[in-house]
Amino acid sequence: DTAVSQTPKYLVTQMGNDKSIKCEQNLGHDTMYWYKQDSKKFLKIMFSYNNKELIINETVPNRFSPKSPDKAHLNLHINSLELGDSAVYFCASSQPTGGIQYFGAGTRLSVL
Amino acid sequence: DAKTTQPNSMESNEEEPVHLPCNHSTISGTDYIHWYRQLPSQGPEYVIHGLTSNVNNRMASLAIAEDRKSSTLILHRATLRDAAVYYCTERDTGNQFYFGTGTSLTVIP
Numbered sequence: 001d002t003a004v005s006q007t008p009k010y011l012v013t014q015m016g017n018d019k020s021i022k023c024e025q026n027l028g029h030d031t032m033y034w035y036k037q038d039s040k041k042f043l044k045i046m047f048s049y050n051n052k053e054l055i056i057n058e059t060v061p062n063r064f065s066p067k068s069p070d071k072a073h074l075n076l077h078i079n080s081l082e083l084g085d086s087a088v089y090f091c092a093s094s095q096p097t098g099g100i101q102y103f104g105a106g107t108r109l110s111v112l
Numbered sequence: 113d114a115k116t117t118q119p120n121s122m123e124s125n126e127e128e129p130v131h132l133p134c135n136h137s138t139i140s141g142t143d144y145i146h147w148y149r150q151l152p153s154q155g156p157e158y159v160i161h162g163l164t165s166n167v168n169n170r171m172a173s174l175a176i177a178e179d180r181k182s183s184t185l186i187l188h189r190a191t192l193r194d195a196a197v198y199y200c201t202e203r204d205t206g207n208q209f210y211f212g213t214g215t216s217l218t219v220i221p
Binding site: 004040 | 209
């Protein structure tokens with residue numbers, strides 16, 4: 001079984017739409033993360049979340065919101081998509097918080 | 113704010129050692145230095161981490177400067193499968209980690 005899985009793998013959508021990316025981890029970790037990777041391979045943290053605390057990178061627009069139905073899932077909702085949101089989004093998890101992170105395979109988002 | 117700096121790219125011949133440098137001058141005294149690598153079209157994967165002493169595992173070695181402001185990831189014998197982007201990371205505020213753009217390693221047959 002894949003430790004951290006994301007769906008979908010590819011997402012193509014129009015500007016202004018709302019979309020979600022799902023992430024599930026079966027490692028029993030308490031902390032999950034979302035990262036954005038741009039075309040130059042710059043990998044940037046967006047959120048880190050455990051059952052106690054959500055930490056938001058201050059540069060992330062409030063159109064992006066993480067939602068966690070339970071400890072094993074951290075979904076990413078994006079409202080009013082813009083061209084600049086096109087990137088690869090990675091989910092990760094770790095135990096403990098700040099420890100070794102395990103990444104999903106990524107979701108390539110293309111906004112047209 | 114945390115920030116690591118790495119060369120954008122490096123090349124190595126196959127079967128030769130590779131030394132990938134990283135500066136992390138803002139690292140705090142209690143935070144570990146982590147290294148990850150990202151193979152083409154995959155998510156990053158953990159390579160190694162350390163605090164003060166040099167570390168070895170089956171994938172690589174990590175040499176940490178005495179002042180902890182820099183470190184070097186050592187691949188003892190580069191293979192074609194080692195071609196990837198290598199990131200050194202340090203903790204930023206809270207649970208956030210700074211990755212940056214990493215070093216793209218090309219291995220020449």
